[in-house]
Amino acid sequence: MRLFIQYLCLAIILQLVFSELLTINGFQPNIMLLFxxxxxxxxxxxxxxxxxxxxxxxxxxxxxxTGTYLGLSSLVFSICAFIASRIRFNFVFRTFDLYWITTLLIGIVVYCLFRYDFLFFSNFFLFLKNVISISLYSVFVSFILVKLFSLKRIILSA
Structure with a gap:
């Protein structure tokens, strides 16, 4: 529990400080979703x-x-937490990156479906451009954070 709170505080600090610095074209990586x-x-x-x-x-x-809709992050994070806890039974060392990247992409797509729903109905190709841009950027930043803090070793030892 203590380790969870430490990493929660670290994720909040990273989201507050670095997400503004890492904003590209209005797109920010979602570090809290990764957490x-x-x-x-x-x-x-x-x-x-x-x-x-x-x-x-x-x-x-x-x-x-992080958004204009109160509860949107709660919905997306609940869905991703459910998926992450259910795939733990298939958890093996060599497919660790595949699991968290897939779950992150699912969370980003669900988040974008609710956040950019007006684009989904009015300009589908712009919606796809936003989803792909946010997905690639978030996965890139998340992959760097996972490797930088060696989170794979910490999670697999838990």
């Missing part, structure tokens, strides 16, 4: 993972104010 996915991959209790994802999403909406 939820990686922290819940080793969680054996799926309901606890969903509640944790919901609470972290609520913190993200209230403290960080």
């Amino acid at each position: 939820v996915i990686l922290s819940q991959m080793s969680q054996p209790n799926t309901p606890k993972a969903v509640i944790t994802g919901f609470l972290v999403g609520l913190i993200c909406d209230l403290i960080l104010f």
